[in-house]
Amino acid sequence: MSTNHALEGVGTWLDDRLHGARGVRVLLRKVFPDHWTFLLGEIALYSFIILLLTGTFLTLFFQPSMGTVVYHGSYTNLDGVSMSRAYASTLNISFDVRGGLLMRQIHHWAADLFMAAIMAHMIRIFFTGAYRKPREVNWLIGITLFTLGLLEGLFGYSLPDDLLSGAGLRILEGVLQSIPIVGTYVAFFLFGGPFPGSDIIPRMYMLHVLLIPGLILALVTAHLFIMVFQKHTQMPGKGRTNTNVVGQPMYPYFMAKTGAFFFFTFGILALAGAFAQINPIWLYGPYNAVAMSAGSQPDFYMGMLEGALRVFPAWQWVVFGHTFAFNVFIPALLPLGALFTGAAFWPFIEQWVTGDKLEHHVNDRPRNAPTRTAIGVAVITLYGVLWAEGANDILANHFDISLYLTTEIARVAWIVAPIIAYILTKRICLGLQRKDVHLLEHGVETGIIRQLPSGEFIEETRPVDEESRAILESRPHYQGLPRGAGAGPEESQEGVPAPGMRGAIGKARERLYNVITESVPLPANGHGNGHAIEGNGHGDQPSAVVPSGSGQSGAGPDDGPPGQP
């Protein structure tokens, strides 16, 4: 196949200097597996790029200054009102710069989509177990990106210095102030004095435009690099093993698809910017320390924090002339802090509980990890309860629920709802597993009814086709917990427990192992004896220490005891 002379010329020129031919060829032939859930991260990536582009446009016109100015611009409703330069310049962008309002709206919608996509992506990674070895580093990078995105969004929507976001800053200052010992100092240092001061907008501007985007850019690059280097995970299926990647090559397939996806992202954001008004700061008015509006909420990704602040009862402790404002710093720090810390530690906790040291490149179907899925749904439920509580006055007004009742419900639901969600989800997962086992054992119903000579009607079934069989049979493989020395064949002889299995912690580990690996076992016709890993391919990864013998402590896929709560 002949290539264009010009391309050859450029390519040779570059290659003479940068030695790219083999490396770039490897990249071009890289195989990307094809599942729609693998595109969720790309939504975040492309939203970020759009944020950078639209944000750069906005920086050409925005003035990050809290100096006051009396407005006499195009938005006549606020004529004669004194406001900060930041707010006035935002009005200017909206009403006096062509395309300014569009860029503002696309920017804000992209920020919302960025955070929503990160959440969806993170949830997908969790439920398919894609955070397991070797992807723990990427998981941690992802959580860091989530946190940075939260802060970036908070600072971004606070820059215009309008009434709504200014109230949010006031709440931020109150939260900082409440921190024991150092709170007032931190608050005064951040704001350059008492609230509101004149420093917070320029400082947030620096963070929002320079520092945090730089960090995000660096981390996103690392995130993608690691993903490309380790190769993407794949969904279970025929021909998909733990040692291959099946899909389509980067060039030209994946490039075209991801390019199309970028255009979809930009396109829908542009349409949102055209048709859906967002952050209409001219309606909120400039920030005013004496004013407040009903139904004030932060952007949705801060909603959980807002709900936590609303739901918490009035607890404080005044001792020896000092106040522990539990009612503030506990809801501000604990729920989100626990969520991120728990998420960060989860891969390692799971690894410790299951003793799983293998690499995992084939995703789990969520139903095949019932406890993990149930825990994930429970956490999402908790998040959702607090999130809804953050909008409780809007919900009370629009659905005619008494205002205090919403808070009282949330005070109970934050504990009860996740528990119910856990139980329900686990049962549903086990039920789905039973359905899969039933399909494997009895085959697929064909809808063909046959009458036997005895007169009985039966429905013919056919065995599951190979592609579906591969999916149905894919199960996470647990190697079991380490066994100690001198453990004999008889039940009574336990020997010395292995390190990590000793004492109360060791017992707890074993009990947790049983819970986490609880599963409906596959039918015993020749599968799941501990040899096949994911899918029906062959070849173990040589990287892990696999305990010898098939007698494994705790449950393997064959003998997981169903029916445990």
Next chain:
Amino acid sequence: MSWITARRRHPAAGYAILLLGLLLVGAVYASVVGGGTAASAAPPAAADEAQITAGRTIFLQDCATCHGFAAQGQSGVAPSLIGVGSAAVDFQVSTGRMPLKDSGAEASRKPPQLNTAQTHAVAAYIAALGGGPAIPSAAEVNTSGADVGLGQKLFVTNCAQCHNFVGAGGALTYGKYAPPLTKSTPTQMYEAMLTGPEAMPVFNNTTITPDQKRAIIAYVTKTRVQANPGGFSLGRIGPVTEGLVAFLGLLLFMVLAALWITAKHGKTSHE
């Protein structure tokens, strides 16, 4: 007809039925829900005896059962109307809140039961009983020349905490709510500030002068008819609806796009 039945098993048939059902329900609902209130017409001429007598008749028919035959009120049922003034009566009756239809946490706006002449008659009667703030004149609610910027400042400091930035309404306690101001006439707004209906505080004319009231009214009326340059307003209640759109609109669209991009081709997916 056979055209429809021949396609009853079409993959899109279910969606078509659902869409049709939704449209039907929507149409029925829209035709059944009542329209807005009648705007208050020109304020009344000075009350005369005939008007007061007519007002008394209407009062005895429609109001006395709760408010008492001498408008003295009944504890736990209805407040005394002595001294509330014609402004309060005009507000309550022209917005349809009175006569009260059902006793909930708060009287809500509904199509008024009495027409303008009747309303003014009752108002004149109540005013005659005990005085109180009068229905504002047309000049008093004329917002031309009002300082909208001042109105914004006053509104956002004294009104927005219940009614929201632009008067889209908000929740109060125990099922009460501050109603949206989308349907209130300038006269009704003036009267509400003056008389403090139900849970609303009172802003009399020495607190917020008539000029300042006009500024507030100007701000509210101008803002509520103002176009939304960014597109659909999403209710003008802030980030809650924006977040809904982000998830149910944007993210959902992207998921659908992802499903399309990665879908197996029709031929090969039905093996």
Next chain:
Amino acid sequence: MSDTNDHGHPGDHGQPGESARGDDLMADLAAAGQPGEHEGQPDGPQARRRVIGTPAPAAGRTMLAEEPAAGGAPRELPADPENLESAKRAERIVAACFVLAMLAGLGFIAAYVIFQVHTVNNTLHSNLALGTTMGVAFLAMGVGATIWVRRLMPDVEVSEERHPLASTPENKAAFAQTFEEGAQTSQFVKRPLIRRTLIAATVPVAVAPIVLLRDMGPLPEKSLDHTVWKKGTRLVVYGTNRPLTPADFSTPGSSLSVIPEGYAENDNALAKAATTLIKFRPGQLRAPTVMNWTVNDIVAYSKICTHLGCPAALYEQTTHHILCPCHQSTFDAARGAQVLFGPATRPLPQLPLTTNAQGFLVAQSDYHEPVGPSFWERS
């Protein structure tokens, strides 16, 4: 990266430019390959490197030769899709999409020139025009590209081998050796004096950036304990700056936002000094409201919520509750603004009121306790 994924061959397969044709392919591969490189694959010149698991039984699937073949080797990807008729139709659709995108892009430029802003309505039209053209342009490109991939590119499923991520023991040993040798040669391990003084040298410099942040703000000291209210400061209506007499504020059920006179433009002061004035009927105000601080049943409470500092201004005349719209802290205005519900822990401080010689409402003094959210030093 290229080492692990490209089987670590430093040499080249096949010559650039001049290409060995099909016959020499096997020889090339045999010559270049190293046995045992790929697990589970037979060695020797007959070994075709590459295979995947069993492919799905659909037409148009192909197996990808992973080893870089010399130029002129068999195709790795099929050249054309199977159904050329459908491809032709698809091509027209894709072209139409791209043409639409081009037109929309031109429309965007035209809309920018045509639609002016500077009023709300004009901004609406401009925003709609610009946003719609931009959205259509991008979406059309997206749709076109998607149909291109799905219908014009041949159906392909390929696979690639994964390789152990852990380095080989040889590489790990070599790395360890290099590292250790370097550590030895650098004398770092052998000379603890250097080591320790190095660390001692870097610590202050590392701490310096934190020290530099000290001047970001003043120390709070006692500033949170006071507001700008003083004895004799007149209460004025926020927004109009009118002072008030008790007669002005005489209708029971009235509520108003007031500020100290002279501070209307000072947001720092107002963020703590904003005050709510409420008029009650005689007999409604009760303890713990300090009656000495009221005038004619007019009481003043701090407007700054003691939970997190939002202006808590929502006053329900009928229940005499002050509700903060942020997190629904509720205060009983008739009883010293005690907390009734919600996360606030302290009642709203009461401003001591009196009248001055001219009859205007003034403060007797500052608030008797710090206003606003709790903080560590607050007792």
